[in-house]
Amino acid sequence: MKYYAASRLSVFDVKWTKQYHVSDSFYTYHYNPYYQLIMVSEGPVYLQVENERFILEAGETFLLNPWERHMGWRKPEGVSAFFWVQFSSDPPLKELDTSTKPISEYEILHAEKNELRTKTTSDADQLLIPRRFKPSQRFKMLNYFEDLDNEMKHPVGYFRFRLTQHLCKILEIISTDLLEQNFRTMTLPGSYNIYRQLLNFLHDFYQTDLTKEVIENKMNRSYEYVSQVFKKYSGMNIVHYIHQLRVQRAKHLLEESRLSIQEIAKEIGIDDAFYFSKIFKQIEGVPPSKYREMHQS
DNA sequence: TTCTGTGCATCCCTAGAGGC
């Protein structure tokens, strides 16, 4: 089974969508330059993709890659039909290699380490989309496909925006459903709430004197434990993260204000300007004065 | 005024053990 990962920051753009009633034209090869998501409304649909043959039942979805050659390989006895939506994705969906690494080992199921304010968003949590899938919310999905079809037939106002919304909803249902069907045990542990609570606290009070005692009192747990939990989910220690928040604020003040280095150090909760300079250089690679020189117009 | 280097006391991090 193939799986794809889509970043939550991906830009999706719906190109075209339609409900297709299987006819003779289905039995010649089709190609298109976009991703194509199929959902069978009346089955079976006998679908050949490159050299592989599939029998898709009503309610099943199938994701085709751009330029992937596909066609029908057998005529059904009765009526068969499916919805399809073609869309682009920037960045492209990432195919996961499940032959060398089981899907459960890809660390894309929870945000966990991607929540720090100072981190870039390049490694944002992703949606897991299977190539072929049978969602349990079949009728809800079909409704969204009907909405897509209607929007495309009667393009009014921000219809392209709404098309993208419907597509995102469909992808969300697929990936959420997949999680519920296959990864029920992978719920976030209670310690994750402690981490979130501490993260909020740090964001609100990083400019104050955050000692071990302050954090212990706030969290009602030993500092050693809180420190372990923070390291587990963020990948860094508490003090280092506080420094990053402080330096982030200092960078803003250096660029936008005329405050002296000493005043900025005090503003971000470091009494010693010398020490501030040392920390700043450690994180940014240049001392504060040099940073101001480079960024202040 | 700011930066850099050094030294030193204190604080914090972390691994491991163990109880619930």
Add this chain to the structure above:
DNA sequence: GCCTCTAGGGATGCACAGAA
């Protein structure tokens, strides 16, 4: 899985001196 405790080593915070 959650939580506490301990101990050792490393990091931090601060002071001071000298230079730019």
